[in-house]
Amino acid sequence: MKPALLTVEDLHLSFPLARGRRIRPLDGLSFHLARGEILGIAGESGCGKSTLARALMGFYRPERGHIRIDGQERSGLKGKDLLHWQRKMQMVFQDPLTSLDPRQTIGDALMEPMDIHGLHAHREARRQQCRSLLQAVGLPASALERLPRQFSGGQLQRIGIARALSLEPEILIADEAVSALDVSIQAQIINLFRELRERMGLSIIFISHDLAVLRTLCDRMAVMQAGQFVEMRSTEELCRDPQHPYTRQLIAAIPRLRQRRQPSSPSTSHP
Amino acid sequence: MQEPLLVIENLQTAISSPRGLMPVIDRLNLTLEAGETLGLIGESGSGKTMTGMAIMDLLPKPQVQITGGRLIFQGQDLLRLTPRERQRLRGARISMIFQDPMASLSPFYTIGSQIAEAIHVHQYLGHRETRRRVCELLDDVGITEPERRMRLFPHQMSGGMRQRVMIAMALAHEPDLLIADEPTTALDVTIQDQILKLLAQKLAVRPTMSLLLVSHNWGVIAALCQRVAVMYAGRLVEEGRLDKLSSAPAHPYTQGLLDSIPDWDHPTAGLLPSLPGQAPALSATRRTRCDFLDRCSARISRCHTEAVPWHSLPEGHGVRCHLQALSGSLSQQEGFGP
Numbered sequence: 001m002k003p004a005l006l007t008v009e010d011l012h013l014s015f016p017l018a019r020g021r022r023i024r025p026l027d028g029l030s031f032h033l034a035r036g037e038i039l040g041i042a043g044e045s046g047c048g049k050s051t052l053a054r055a056l057m058g059f060y061r062p063e064r065g066h067i068r069i070d071g072q073e074r075s076g077l078k079g080k081d082l083l084h085w086q087r088k089m090q091m092v093f094q095d096p097l098t099s100l101d102p103r104q105t106i107g108d109a110l111m112e113p114m115d116i117h118g119l120h121a122h123r124e125a126r127r128q129q130c131r132s133l134l135q136a137v138g139l140p141a142s143a144l145e146r147l148p149r150q151f152s153g154g155q156l157q158r159i160g161i162a163r164a165l166s167l168e169p170e171i172l173i174a175d176e177a178v179s180a181l182d183v184s185i186q187a188q189i190i191n192l193f194r195e196l197r198e199r200m201g202l203s204i205i206f207i208s209h210d211l212a213v214l215r216t217l218c219d220r221m222a223v224m225q226a227g228q229f230v231e232m233r234s235t236e237e238l239c240r241d242p243q244h245p246y247t248r249q250l251i252a253a254i255p256r257l258r259q260r261r262q263p264s265s266p267s268t269s270h271p
Numbered sequence: 272m273q274e275p276l277l278v279i280e281n282l283q284t285a286i287s288s289p290r291g292l293m294p295v296i297d298r299l300n301l302t303l304e305a306g307e308t309l310g311l312i313g314e315s316g317s318g319k320t321m322t323g324m325a326i327m328d329l330l331p332k333p334q335v336q337i338t339g340g341r342l343i344f345q346g347q348d349l350l351r352l353t354p355r356e357r358q359r360l361r362g363a364r365i366s367m368i369f370q371d372p373m374a375s376l377s378p379f380y381t382i383g384s385q386i387a388e389a390i391h392v393h394q395y396l397g398h399r400e401t402r403r404r405v406c407e408l409l410d411d412v413g414i415t416e417p418e419r420r421m422r423l424f425p426h427q428m429s430g431g432m433r434q435r436v437m438i439a440m441a442l443a444h445e446p447d448l449l450i451a452d453e454p455t456t457a458l459d460v461t462i463q464d465q466i467l468k469l470l471a472q473k474l475a476v477r478p479t480m481s482l483l484l485v486s487h488n489w490g491v492i493a494a495l496c497q498r499v500a501v502m503y504a505g506r507l508v509e510e511g512r513l514d515k516l517s518s519a520p521a522h523p524y525t526q527g528l529l530d531s532i533p534d535w536d537h538p539t540a541g542l543l544p545s546l547p548g549q550a551p552a553l554s555a556t557r558r559t560r561c562d563f564l565d566r567c568s569a570r571i572s573r574c575h576t577e578a579v580p581w582h583s584l585p586e587g588h589g590v591r592c593h594l595q596a597l598s599g600s601l602s603q604q605e606g607f608g609p
Binding site for chain 1: 488
């Protein structure tokens with residue numbers, strides 16, 4: 001087994017509700033992510049999958065539990081050390097248009113994280129880095145001078161991915177990153193995630209409600225319900241022989257196209 | 272033969288912009304028989320939602336205009352009717368369900384009073400009778416305890432429940448045509464499954480009701496429709512029986528669209544076959560070439576220069592692609608519309 005890059009242990013998070021009650025979106029989650037692995041997290045709205053992404057990113061402070069990257073715990077880190085830790089894990093959001101500033105050029109949007117983290121101090125080095133980021137996600141360098149509204153949904157998602165990559169992270173968290181895209185564009189972005197893993201050795205946590213997307217992309221899959229993983233196994237096993245009743249229920253509910261043409265030749269084969 | 276319920280004939284719409292009128296739907300021809308279920312599939316901007324809105328007379332005027340064609344519903348051209356006559360059809364003979372029930376329901380009124388309002392637009396009922404009818408409608412869409420539930424506000428219900436309420440309203444007057452625009456897109460898979468089953472059951476109970484289902488999801492369309500029409504850049508590119516079209520699509524776009532969906536039952540090893548590029552942007556100029564040209568791997572020289580005619584294939588299958596003329600047999604007819 002490959003050594004775990006990210007380990008999450010017994011993660012708990014709750015929010016207060018009215019009249020002293022609490023809601024527990026994360027109720028004792030434990031898992032690990034190996035280097036170069038794509039882990040899919042499936043679940044319906046409200047199961048806590050986005051909260052998990054946000055808790056990993058540090059947007060919420062967990063009540064209990066450990067989040068470690070390369071064995072190093074997040075809590076207790078301050079200042080430069082915390083920044084350095086945070087650099088290793090970056091996020092891609094569902095709607096790239098709302099996560100970009102409408103008045104900021106793509107170049108500035110890509111350089112802002114580098115500014116915060118003090119990377120590539122020289123301006124020309126930064127621009128060079130931006131160009132290679134755009135190239136990595138399949139966009140022309142001319143995109144640097146343009147504004148978000150001048151791009152289509154698929155291109156914006158490429159920019160969202162480029163921005164997440166600008167800090168050269170080891171882990172990407174993608175929260176419903178292809179859900180807002182049209183089918184033909186969705187396939188392009190799914191392929192892009194796969195290429196990035198191959199080329200850069202990225203580890204990816206891919207959160208989606210679409211089981212078919214997860215089955216295509218992920219090495220391992222976890223099914224989440226009410227703040228807990230009810231099943232977590234290799235994609236192959238989980239899809240072929242789901243054990244938990246909830247997993248079975250989710251799979252049974254996928255609307256299917258019975259008669260379907262089989263793609264004649266997949267463009268590239270996967271090792 | 273019985274006359275079709277709805278004939279869309281050369282429908283054209285345009286969006287007014289600072290650069291003039293931009294055509295969106297371009298000479299759309301579709302026929303819907305009574306009791307037939309037709310899926311309209313396409314990506315954002317293909318004109319599928321606008322088609323539904325045109326039939327309902329809900330296009331935001333004057334930004335979006337119908338610039339040509341006819342919409343013949345039960346023998347009369349909808350576009351020649353007065354607004355009042357259109358209103359008499361809307362919600363009575365033709366109803367619509369939308370993607371987001373929260374946006375279609377008012378947050379200020381109970382769902383009971385909103386269903387009552389939908390009833391009263393077309394039918395006068397007394398207080399007690401209205402109440403009874405509302406309960407009956409809620410019960411029909413699988414909402415238990417209708418007496419209690421009718422006093423709830425939309426925010427007190429789940430997304431699936433709200434969509435059931437919308438279906439209850441849409442079916443209140445037993446319409447002949449139900450238009451459903453992405454009715455399950457905002458819902459979780461298990462709830463989507465329930466709503467699709469509910470719609471299938473409603474269609475089974477009323478075999479004369481026709482359904483026009485607008486969706487981007489082949490699985491959703493397969494759950495309800497016998498026939499499917501594929502739109503691309505405002506034009507119909509392929510139409511036919513769902514089983515035929517999904518197993519042997521004739522248009523390169525339909526082929527690419529089908530191939531690029533991750534399939535649960537047959538997962539792809541490696542990269543997904545994906546269509547390169549994106550759909551063309553709106554443009555004011557008339558197109559004299561194939562809209563799909565830039566993304567097509569099978570293009571030939573005449574795709575660059577000639578407008579693409581509609582080719583009718585056997586069994587109501589049709590496709591807008593030059594390749595058909597090459598591979599086509601003598602039995603196929605050529606023309607500019609089905």
